[in-house]
Amino acid sequence: MRKKRVERTIAQxxxxxxxxxxxxxxxxxERVVLDEDEMEAIRxxxxxxxxxxxxxxxxxxSRTTFSRMIERAHRKIADALLHRKALSIAKEVYQGEQNGIK
Known part of the structure; x- marks a missing residue:
C-alpha cells in the first residue's frame, strides 16, 4: 500500500x-511538465x-523528500533546455482529488 502524500505548502x-x-x-x-511542488522547490x-x-x-x-524533489526538477529543466522541449508547470491532481476526496 502506498504511503499517504504529505500536503505541501506552495506559496504561488x-x-x-x-x-x-x-x-x-x-x-x-515535446513537452516536459514540472509539477507545482517542484517549481516551488526551485523558487x-x-x-x-x-x-x-x-x-x-x-x-x-522532510529534507530528504525535498532533496529528491529538487533533483527531479533540475533534471526536468535540464532535459527541456538541452533537448529543445517545451517546459510547463502544472498542478498535480491525485487519484483521491479526482474523485472528490482530499
Whole structure:
C-alpha cells in the first residue's frame, strides 16, 4: 500500500506558466511538465537561495523528500533546455482529488 502524500505548502500558483524554444511552434515540441511542488522547490532553493532544510520546513516536508524533489526538477529543466522541449508547470491532481476526496 502506498504511503499517504504529505500536503505541501506552495506559496504561488505557477500553473499558467510555459516556456519553449524560440522559433518552433509549441504544437511541434515535446513537452516536459514540472509539477507545482517542484517549481516551488526551485523558487525556494535557487531563487531565494535557502538551504534545503529551510526549504523543506517552509514546504512542510522532510529534507530528504525535498532533496529528491529538487533533483527531479533540475533534471526536468535540464532535459527541456538541452533537448529543445517545451517546459510547463502544472498542478498535480491525485487519484483521491479526482474523485472528490482530499
Amino acid at each position: 500558483d505557477h500553473s499558467k506558466v510555459c516556456f519553449k524554444p524560440c522559433g518552433i511552434e509549441r504544437k511541434l515540441l 525556494l532553493s535557487d531563487f531565494e537561495g535557502l538551504y534545503q532544510q529551510e526549504c523543506a520546513d517552509r514546504m512542510g516536508i
